[in-house]
Amino acid sequence: xxxxxxxxxxxxxxxxxxxxxxxxxxxxxxxxxxxxxxxxxxxxxxxxxxxxxxxxxxxxxxxxxxxxxxxxxxxxxxxxxxxxxxxxxxxxxxxxxxxxxxxxxxxxxxxxxxxxxxxxxxxxxxxxxxxxxxxxxxxxxxxxxxxxxxxxxxxxxxxxxxxxxxxxxxxxxxxxxxxxxxxxxxxxxxxxxxxxxxxxxxxxxxxxxxxxxxxxxxxxxxxxxxxxxxxxxxxxxxxxxxxxxxxxxxxxxxxxxxxxxxxxxxxxxxxxxxxxxxxxxxxxxxxxxxxxxxxxxx
Amino acid sequence: xxxxxxxxxxxxxxxxxxxxxxxxxxxxxxxxxxxxxxxxxxxxxxxxxxxxxxxxxxxxxxxxxxxxxxxxxxxxxxxxxxxxxxxxxxxxxxxxxxxxxxxxxxxxxxxxxxxxxxxxxxxxxxxxxxxxxxxxxxxxxxxxxxxxxxxxxxxxxxxxxxxxxxxxxxxxxxxxxxxxxxxxxxxxxxxxxxxxxxxxxxxxxxxxxxxxxxxxxxxxxxxxxxxxxxxxxxxxxxxxxxxxxxxxxxxxxxxxxxxxxxxxxxxxxxxxxxxxxxxx
Numbered sequence: 001x002x003x004x005x006x007x008x009x010x011x012x013x014x015x016x017x018x019x020x021x022x023x024x025x026x027x028x029x030x031x032x033x034x035x036x037x038x039x040x041x042x043x044x045x046x047x048x049x050x051x052x053x054x055x056x057x058x059x060x061x062x063x064x065x066x067x068x069x070x071x072x073x074x075x076x077x078x079x080x081x082x083x084x085x086x087x088x089x090x091x092x093x094x095x096x097x098x099x100x101x102x103x104x105x106x107x108x109x110x111x112x113x114x115x116x117x118x119x120x121x122x123x124x125x126x127x128x129x130x131x132x133x134x135x136x137x138x139x140x141x142x143x144x145x146x147x148x149x150x151x152x153x154x155x156x157x158x159x160x161x162x163x164x165x166x167x168x169x170x171x172x173x174x175x176x177x178x179x180x181x182x183x184x185x186x187x188x189x190x191x192x193x194x195x196x197x198x199x200x201x202x203x204x205x206x207x208x209x210x211x212x213x214x215x216x217x218x219x220x221x222x223x224x225x226x227x228x229x230x231x232x233x234x235x236x237x238x239x240x241x242x243x244x245x246x247x248x249x250x251x252x253x254x255x256x257x258x259x260x261x262x263x264x265x266x267x268x269x270x271x272x273x274x275x276x277x278x279x280x281x282x283x284x285x286x287x288x289x290x291x292x293x294x295x296x297x298x
Numbered sequence: 299x300x301x302x303x304x305x306x307x308x309x310x311x312x313x314x315x316x317x318x319x320x321x322x323x324x325x326x327x328x329x330x331x332x333x334x335x336x337x338x339x340x341x342x343x344x345x346x347x348x349x350x351x352x353x354x355x356x357x358x359x360x361x362x363x364x365x366x367x368x369x370x371x372x373x374x375x376x377x378x379x380x381x382x383x384x385x386x387x388x389x390x391x392x393x394x395x396x397x398x399x400x401x402x403x404x405x406x407x408x409x410x411x412x413x414x415x416x417x418x419x420x421x422x423x424x425x426x427x428x429x430x431x432x433x434x435x436x437x438x439x440x441x442x443x444x445x446x447x448x449x450x451x452x453x454x455x456x457x458x459x460x461x462x463x464x465x466x467x468x469x470x471x472x473x474x475x476x477x478x479x480x481x482x483x484x485x486x487x488x489x490x491x492x493x494x495x496x497x498x499x500x501x502x503x504x505x506x507x508x509x510x511x512x513x514x515x516x517x518x519x520x521x522x523x524x525x526x527x528x529x530x531x532x533x534x535x536x537x538x539x540x541x542x543x544x545x546x547x548x549x550x551x552x553x554x555x556x557x558x559x560x561x562x563x564x565x566x567x568x569x570x571x572x573x574x575x576x577x578x
Binding site for chain 2: 006007013014015017019021024025026028029030032033036090093094097098100102107109110111112113115116117118119121122123124127128130131138170174179181182183185186213216217219221223224227228231233253256266273276277280281284288
């Protein structure tokens with residue numbers, strides 16, 4: 001057997017098993033969703049649905065819904081950017097702090113800092129909802145202790161949205177911290193030693209050694225983090241109790257969930273899902289072009 | 299004391315202050331759950347800021363084992379989660395390597411389509427997924443849920459492994475090949491040990507994504523004997539009133555295995571194995 005054929009077989013066995021599982025579990029539901037999005041499936045037509053074309057898509061953009069599609073879209077973008085910004089900044093910062101050789105008790109710090117990730121989201125969301133309670137919640141009580149006025153966290157739109165963001169920031173930074181810690185381990189120490197000999201400053205080393213070398217690991221995590229946050233139903237749904245007050249705290253995905261599972265508008269929900277999917281697709285393509293993540297660094 | 303010493307002292311002190319502040323932020327909400335689990339009556343809310351409440355009791359923990367199927371749920375969850383983790387680590391370690399080291403037709407398309415699978419709102423995959431599993435006879439089966447979980451965790455794991463392999467210089471493998479290793483041997487004996495931190499992240503991620511998952515599990519595992527922990531926990535609130543005490547106690551116990559796993563794995567996360575393996 002010649003060299004290149006052997007290599008081809010090796011590659012085939014490396015890559016195929018993972019791809020088969022993905023194709024089977026994702027492609028079929030995807031095609032099915034495309035069909036539903038073109039149909040009139042809802043509570044009245046649950047078995048006898050038929051294809052109606054792009055009517056559902058038109059409805060998303062033109063039907064005056066309460067709340068408005070464009071408002072929810074902007075909220076979703078704000079939700080994603082604010083969350084991701086704090087996840088990455090806090091996560092990378094803590095990883096850098098933890099990675100210093102002078103720090104003692106690293107194991108304990110790491111374990112405690114990863115707790116927000118370890119607790120099931122369902123519990124996290126309900127606990128924070130309790131903490132945001134106006135009369136009983138510990139957040140208002142702590143605010144009171146330091147002389148600040150209590151905030152109506154869950155009953156006004158902006159504050160309820162902020163409450164959901166705070167919960168999600170708390171929940172998400174350990175993940176980025178763990179990824180960054182892993183990435184930092186791949187940087188050879190001699191690079192820093194060489195930089196020290198050259199008299200490079202702390203900031204200079206961060207810019208020219210640390211950040212470029214953790215980039216190949218961080219960029220996929222950030223891309224996926226953006227997509228997950230954009231599509232994160234659990235936190236916004238549970239903290240705001242299904243969009244309270246009066247459906248003003250929705251992001252796109254919780255709005256879809258409400259349309260599909262509370263109002264049984266399956267066709268409309270599927271069409272909106274397709275739109276969410278295309279928004280994320282465009283984002284990822286642009287982001288990956290810019291960061292060139294599919295190419296190797298060495 | 300020299301100037302650089304003072305600078306170092308300030309930096310280290312600042313680091314500890316930062317770490318302690320973030321530790322408090324991380325622990326506080328968890329301590330709230332602990333408080334709820336130790337409260338005698340089924341109350342979620344109280345104006346007290348104490349962590350250990352007055353007349354604290356472990357009755358909720360005892361009830362959890364005596365009155366509910368908590369141990370069964372724990373066992374089911376462990377079985378499913380460990381299989382998913384093992385599958386995830388093996389498939390991602392191999393696929394990631396293929397994507398990192400070799401050029402082949404459709405590589406870019408395959409990488410990108412894996413990312414695409416993450417973009418679809420999960421709630422809308424539920425209905426078609428359910429129909430598909432019914433047709434395959436995989437409802438109420440561990441195999442069904444293991445496949446679903448592996449598929450959800452894989453894209454991130456493969457990308458993550460690929461990113462990490464990219465940072466390992468390929469000169470190491472060339473050296474191995476010259477010394478007479480086969481392709482598989484260079485992968486298994488040289489590259490894989492160096493990728494330990496990434497393998498740990500893959501394992502943790504696979505574990506976490508199935509350990510606390512509720513929505514898919516609730517669709518597939520309808521037989522109460524097959525319930526996992528999140529479904530069991532949710533059942534405490536399905537009655538007229540939520541049993542907050544049981545809920546809190548169960549939440550604390552659900553978190554324990556994750557913390558243990560992290561303690562065990564984290565020494566590999568920072569093993570720094572690349573140290574000294576590349577000269578120059």
